[in-house]
Amino acid sequence: MNAAPIASASTAGGSLLWLAIILPVVGILASLLSGGRHAERIALLLMPTGFGIAIAIAIFLWRSGQPLVYVIGGFNPPLGIALRADGFSAVMLVTTALIVAAAGFYARAIFATPPGITEARAPLTFWILLQAIWASLNLVFLGGDLFNLYVAIELLTFAAVPLVCLDSRAETISAALRYLLFALCGSVFYLLGVALLYGAYGTLDIVLLSDRVSSEPVVWVAAGLMTAGLLAKTALFPLHLWLPPAHANAPAACSAVLSALVVKGSFFLIVRLWFGVLPNVPHEAVSFILAALGSAAILFGSVLALQQERLKLLIAYSTVAQIGYLFLMFPLVQGPNLWVAEAWSGGIMQTLSHAFAKAAMFLAAGLIAESLGHDRIRDLRGIGAVMPMTLFAFGLGGLSLMGLPPSGGFLAKWLLLKASIEAGRPIWGAVMLSGGLLAAGYLYRVLAPALSSDILHLKAPPRRSREAVALALALTAIALGFAPKAFFDFLQIGRVAVAGGSS
Amino acid sequence: MSILQILDIGLAGLVLAVAAWTVFARDAFAAVVGFVAYGLLLSLVWVRLFAVDVALTEAAIGSGVTGVLLIGAAGRLRKLEASGGDDELPGASLRLFAAALCIFVTLVLAGVVLSLPDPGPTLAPEAARHLAETGLGNPITAVLLSYRSFDTMLEKVVLVLAVVGVWSLAADQYWGGAAGNPRGAEPDGTRALLAQVLPPLGILIGIHMVWVGADEPGGAFQGGAILAAMWMITMMAGLTEMPSIRSRLLRLVLVAGPAVFVAVGVAGVAFASGVFAYPTGFAKPLILFIEAFMTLSIAVTLPVLVAGPPKRLRQQ
Amino acid sequence: MNVLLDLFSVIAICFGTFFFLAGTAGLLRFPDALSRLHALTKADNLGVGLIVLGLLPHAGSLLAALKLVAIWALIQLAGATSAQLIARAIRRSG
Amino acid sequence: MTAATLAGFIGSALVGLGLYGLITDPQPIRKILGFNLIGSGVFLLFGIVARKGAAAGFAADPVPQAMVITGIVVAFSASALAIALVLRLYEVAGPVSLRSEHTSNKAEK
């Protein structure tokens, strides 16, 4: 393991890493200070810049083929903090920048400061917290130190929770409160694991730790606590109770960001923990448990999605199910096997395609709810005729969720399926297939009435530009299905081989 | 030595008893009072762990400011819960399961903690080695403002986000208003006396804590929390009021700490070896400069968080 | 001289401790809230005062001694005002 | 038994106690207390880790101690946000415990 040189020096392009975090932080502070409409302007101004930085990081990474590193303050780990970007980080940075920008653009219609008022509550909060989500996710993807990452997940919590209850209804406030309690509990258990790891090894730097850890009780307890805490934040079954009310009742732009990105932040850290910190600790049993919980989530979440009467709740339960897929990669990314790279790519593809598809679907559902004044599924008959573009976006997103070709979801599930068969564990493949069928079921429940020829009257037709945002996201989810091989090579940059038997 | 041990064991028992009380007390207010006592005892424990900086923080934030926050909340909840009826405990089986789980967690943790190496791995020598570069005498301040200043800066941003989150819970019509209720007409000499005598002394002590924090236990957090408490007491006495959340000055002070921190950090790219690095020889003055603004921000942020969302439009 | 100072400390601290005992006993045994409050303030005033007095010879520096006195003064102030406020609250609630 | 070992026991027990409160107490404000108990237990564990790392003339490793200071401030912010949410919930909806609301939510499925 050539960990030491990686840990100890900033690389070319490393400055981009801190810039990706500091830029939205500056945006948060400037937005609060100047207030009112300026918050929106600052946020919309920074988004293209931030996207540029994310792309630049990806280009540097692509050119060098090695993870980017930046050592903050010149103090090398373990005393100081390093930021690192690998292939997974880079694609997540780009995805985050895109979806945050899309949500921002979409939300301009709802969270514009009303004329005649210098500042209003919900708009100011939204624009500041949207940037905060962006800043904290960038930190989650780049942080190389477990305590620094603790601060990142706390930032994420503080950014995400108030977004749930911007409309101040009792329902959403109670959803936000439950979300906050789950999230805080999750972070505190994560922190507990951090304390134990520091006590055992005297460093919290991911690369240094990965060299020092060995399979011993303290590591298992620490990793167990951290994983449990992060699972609560990721809402993996059976810790998903907070998610549906929070995601389904938030304003659509917020739901999109929460479902597409925020839960992925804690998932990303679980991947970092097991594949970044503990690659030298064989963890097949844990992987099996995670995958089993993931399978349960797929089946359980899909069945519940089938029973929902509200469109946004259906999408929220579908998130519970789709999160399950992410964990199917764990037992397949083990040991020096041939299929590991496939499973790794499949897991990341699922993360990305679900992010785009789910964001598109929530935004589309938001448009439907705004135009109809409700989102009851049984009263959606004929929506396809009056809002074709919105429904098309919704349908394309659904295509990716079902895993039908051509889509990112298909590619993700295909890669995972292939890996599971090559690994001789078709059970995970079977779960994926049945999950796809169930997804088809719950989407059919929406699409069938929506495409019926009934006449439906809209309260107000949606704005074209906002429909276009949802459609663009859905198309991105589809376009991921055409990712070239070079893209998969990119995803492998910085992946550490995981120890363990070749089963 | 043995007396100290007895003292430690007594203190441990006391902490646990009070903690148990806050969990098992029937009345929410009684539990909150228990928690205030708990915070106080905890700062004694921190002194015994040779963590005086932490003890100071716990005394000021963990016990003092949190105590006011919780007591205030308990009082308001008591007024709001007219009908009561939410005291039903979960079923016995769930409680039994929870108890088993918690005992399990405790035992596993205790086992693991005892198995940790002693003396354990440490960064103390590393921290000591670089201490001269920072010009500081207090290694904790060096960690917070130099080695790991990135964490500290981000944690200031957490405070800003908490303020935004709390404000976001205002009713729409009060946006731009101020938090807290204006004090009634009832004249209150006692409180006013306290609010006149205490703050000058408190401000002195707060600044002292920031100033000595470079070399001795203390620092921006502790000093800022003390200053925060002083502002809170003048508000409790009705001598000062929470400003409107739209006040430019208030917002400037709220973001000043993290903003100056970020600015100095980024300036490190031009004037030092990189971001959040200090130019050689200028570390200490720059750290004190940042700390001054951080202290100010903390002193304002904590009362703003305690006061809660705006609830009235300021008459003026 | 040292022995005398130590003796002074011991006596002062013993008395101070006694007042804490008395204060607690009062808090536990007195029948109504107002007299319990009365007992409490005794511990605050005399208990802390005597112990600070006993510690002064061991303070080491002038600043440390000053801090000790300041702590005592602050506790006085806090004790007096909170006793006042609590008493008023008790009276109001009857 | 050193103060550090003792603190290790207290820390572990506090995590357990707080977790119990968080799970079983129906009132949100009590859950917040429970969260704070867990938090302080975790901080104490950092404290003993620091104490065991005494070296180089320091009575304790300053790095975990600094982390605790950061943690205390974050925990305070979290409590403040949670309490603001609880108070707002009561204002809007009257007394609702999370639990009863939660069970009704389950029935809805």
Add this chain to the structure above:
Amino acid sequence: MNDFFLSAAGIILFTVAVGLVRVLSGPTNADRIMATQLLGTGGITSLLLVASATGVRGVDDVALGLALLAAFAAIAFVDNVAAPDSDTSKGDRTE
């Protein structure tokens, strides 16, 4: 001498801890606040004694901070719980 300081600290801490029974038993919330007040005073005092005995630096500042904040719980209580418009007698329903 140090042992004497520590013993005194222990006795005071124990004493005020016994006073905490009032937090448990009430009967009024005022009693609960009084008991924490006493704990605060006793805690500060024993802190001073322990500081003197063990010589850890900066402990007097901790005591100073605690002393500064000693009245806070009482004031918050009077403001929020025992305020005129609230029904203080409800505090008795606990035990």
